[in-house]
Amino acid sequence: MPKSAALSTVSISEAVGSVDASKPGRLLIRIIDEGEGASGYYPAATLEAAATDRVFPKGTHVYLDHATAIRRGPNGERSVRDLVGTLAEDARYVPEAKALDAEVSVRPSYRQMVSEIAPDVGLSISASAQIGAPMPGQTARTITRIVEAESVDLVVAAGRGGAVLQVIESAIAGATEATADDRRRQLEQAVAAAYRDPENDVWAGLRDFDPDTQVAYIYISDRLYAQPYEASDDGLTVTLTGERTEVAAVTTYVPVAPAGLTETQPTKEAAMPEIPQERLDALLEAEKRVGALESEHAALVTRAETAETExxxxxxxxxxxxxxxxxxxxxxxxxxxxxxxxxxxxxxxxxxxxxxxxxxxxxxxxxxxxxxxxxxxxxxxxxxxxxxxxxxxxxxxxxxxx
Incomplete structure (x- = not known):
């Protein structure tokens, strides 16, 4: 299956994944339940079908933290150092909870640590899935089928008891998504490879991107451009495509508490553009160079004027x-x-x-x-x-x- 992780998990208030550390060396976990997660809405029928199809079979790996690109090897493999244990049974559907549950066999070296953190963590799945249009009364896309599971991960904050980290947009399209952090890193690498030229004092990087339209907003020196991108089938790489178009950034202000939400209800925060440390260092160095060049230019102008007079x-x-x-x-x-x-x-x-x-x-x-x-x-x-x-x-x- 594809090896990348997909959408970022949402607020902890949405998480229902849980662990029970009462048995030595085992955990009873709730993998996922019905409801809306970061990647779409999970109907009970989809979860029940996943149990029937043994999508999460006995032996499925359980890791620490999400399967982000930085935690994978060169071929997309997970690290054995993060392997907490495996499912001790096939995930089973629990009708009264409309959820998938299973027991986990924890490796001896992790038992003490997992027992201590169990009350404070949730579960998140790394899987591929098919999606469809929103169901009546829902606004999020529908996860119609979980096709194949890579792992179940112990995370600090889970979405829907286990957010799908890799989603196939449709059975026909076969497109995949990575986590927002993974996609940002992939785009930063693609932009740097395509446009950055330090020897000629050309600096480029990613300012932002739109995962829905698959458009990257990049800066090259002091100009801002929009350029389409495409993700590979396994979600591990992205490629800049088409022609870039120069754009201007526009700031939009929205209400702090949108209509229909109370102050106690969680809202999704927009990702703030991040400037890599490498870019900050480069800007500071460029500023020093500009100052030195300006002084040198002034001296050359004076010398040139004197030479012209002579x-x-x-x-x-x-x-x-x-x-x-x-x-x-x-x-x-x-x-x-x-x-x-x-x-x-x-x-x-x-x-x-x-x-x-x-x-x-x-x-x-x-x-x-x-x-x-x-x-x-x-x-x-x-x-x-x-x-x-x-x-x-x-x-x-x-x-x-x-």
């Missing part, structure tokens, strides 16, 4: 140097053979941003001629070769020919 200054100086070199080249050509001091003065008269450099050189040269003329008594007419002429006084005067 680069722009260097480009400006280089452009100015190239312009001055071009000006000096044109001035040297225009004033060939003239004193160096004159070339320097002419070059300094030319603006570095002059649009027409040839025109600017000509204007600077003209300004230099005017300047030189102002330094002599004679009018300078040009910068050509000098000639000597006679004057009325008999003296010579040097002229600059154009």
């Amino acid at each position: 680069r722009d200054s260097a480009r400006t100086k280089l452009a100015e140097s190239a312009r001055r070199a071009e000006i000096e080249k044109k001035v040297t050509a225009a004033c060939e053979g003239k004193p160096a001091a004159m070339l320097t003065r002419v070059a300094e008269r030319i603006p570095a941003d002059a649009e027409d450099l040839d025109k600017a050189v000509a204007e600077a040269l003209a300004a230099e001629q005017k300047y030189l003329a102002s330094l002599t008594e004679s009018r300078i007419s040009g910068f050509g070769p000098s000639t000597t002429t006679d004057t009325p006084s008999g003296k010579h005067r040097t002229l600059w020919d154009k």
